[in-house]
Amino acid sequence: MSFLEILIRGGDEGHHDVTQTPSSFLPEGYELLFGIPASLLVFGLLYKFAGPVIKKGMAARTAKIQAELDAGEAARASAEVESAKIREAKGDIESERRRILADATAQADAMLAEGRTRITAEIAETEAKAVADIASAQSRVGDELRAEIARLSSAAVDQVVTGSLDDATHQELIESFIQRVGAQKAGARK
Amino acid sequence: MSDNRIEGYARGLFEIARAEGTLDEVEDELFRFARSYESSDQLRSALTDELIPPAKRQAIIEDLLGSKATSTTTQLISMVVGSGRTRDLPAIVDNLVARASAAKDLEVAEVRSAVALTADQQHRLAAALTNATGKKVNLKVVVDPSVLGGIVATVGDTVIDGSVRTRIDQLKSRL
Numbered sequence: 001m002s003f004l005e006i007l008i009r010g011g012d013e014g015h016h017d018v019t020q021t022p023s024s025f026l027p028e029g030y031e032l033l034f035g036i037p038a039s040l041l042v043f044g045l046l047y048k049f050a051g052p053v054i055k056k057g058m059a060a061r062t063a064k065i066q067a068e069l070d071a072g073e074a075a076r077a078s079a080e081v082e083s084a085k086i087r088e089a090k091g092d093i094e095s096e097r098r099r100i101l102a103d104a105t106a107q108a109d110a111m112l113a114e115g116r117t118r119i120t121a122e123i124a125e126t127e128a129k130a131v132a133d134i135a136s137a138q139s140r141v142g143d144e145l146r147a148e149i150a151r152l153s154s155a156a157v158d159q160v161v162t163g164s165l166d167d168a169t170h171q172e173l174i175e176s177f178i179q180r181v182g183a184q185k186a187g188a189r190k
Numbered sequence: 191m192s193d194n195r196i197e198g199y200a201r202g203l204f205e206i207a208r209a210e211g212t213l214d215e216v217e218d219e220l221f222r223f224a225r226s227y228e229s230s231d232q233l234r235s236a237l238t239d240e241l242i243p244p245a246k247r248q249a250i251i252e253d254l255l256g257s258k259a260t261s262t263t264t265q266l267i268s269m270v271v272g273s274g275r276t277r278d279l280p281a282i283v284d285n286l287v288a289r290a291s292a293a294k295d296l297e298v299a300e301v302r303s304a305v306a307l308t309a310d311q312q313h314r315l316a317a318a319l320t321n322a323t324g325k326k327v328n329l330k331v332v333v334d335p336s337v338l339g340g341i342v343a344t345v346g347d348t349v350i351d352g353s354v355r356t357r358i359d360q361l362k363s364r365l
Contacts (some may be wrong), residue, residue: 070293076223092277097292099291137226149365150362150365153356153362153365154361154362154365157361157362157365158358160295161339161358162338165309165338165339167305169218169339170304170339173340173341173352173354174303174305174307174311174340174341175311176340176352177315177340177341177343177350177352178311178314178315178318178341179318180352181315181318181322181343181350181352182314182317182318182321182322184321184322185321185322
């Protein structure tokens with residue numbers, strides 16, 4: 001049974017059961033007669049009174065969403081700017097790192113060169129001092145040796161001379177002195 | 191002690207010795223005692239020790255000289271020691287010797303020898319020094335072992351050194 005047959009036959013049934021609707025789909029005719037205008041009235045009233053509110057709410061929601069979109073766009077732009085700054089800063093940091101490394105390398109090279117120069121100078125100075133000390137020690141030892149030889153020689157001379165000075169030698173020395181002095185003339189000696 | 195005080199003491203000793211008529215002998219004995227005093231640390235410390243009473247020090251003089259010197263010499267030295275002038279004794283004696291020599295128109299010749307000289311040697315040495323210096327000398331012989339050998343003669347400012355000690359010192363300086 002088509003939909004149209006159902007609509008047509010609905011009103012023609014002789015044994016109509018009041019507990020059953022004439023159509024399983026459509027209401028009663030009189031219900032349609034009052035229901036449609038009432039529905040239209042309700043819709044009209046809704047359109048008249050609720051429509052502006054709904055429209056206003058929708059506009060507000062649209063504006064809010066647009067504002068959120070704008071804020072998101074602004075945040076994205078700001079993030080991009082910040083990102084650019086960070087990338088720039090990162091580039092600066094890299095160049096600063098390279099500069100610091102270059103400075104540190106240069107300073108290390110300078111210190112190394114200076115240290116080498118200083119150590120070389122200190123080594124030369126130490127060598128010179130060692131040579132001087134050795135020479136001084138040699139001289140000192142030589143002097144001490146000469147002094148010791150002189151002392152021993154003096155002692156040997158003393159011992160030899162005093163040992164050989166007997167009475168005859170004393171008398172010979174005295175007589176020699178008297179003769180030598182006697183041979184001098186007054187004013188001749190300085 | 192000042193020079194004036196030394197001269198005063200020397201003049202006093204000189205006058206006493208001359209008055210006693212023993213100037214030559216006293217002069218010689220004083221000279222030899224002065225040299226002994228200079229060369230002996232023990233004698234010097236004994237006679238200059240302030241802790242020893244002067245009477246005790248004079249007794250030491252008496253014991254030392256006794257019969258070896260004239261009584262005038264002993265008394266003169268005791269007088270100097272008793273007056274507390276022991277340290278100036280050599281200077282006083284040298285002044286006295288110079289004064290005595292000058293009185294006789296002589297120049298003091300101090301002769302240092304390691305051994306004693308005989309009278310003949312002293313006579314010939316005095317003549318030799320007179321010949322060499324042109325001055326009559328009053329010979330004063332000092333036995334000084336440090337000379338080792340030979341003689342060192344000093345006449346005024348003139349020193350004639352013929353000692354073994356000096357020759358050894360010269361040799362040592364060369365060494």
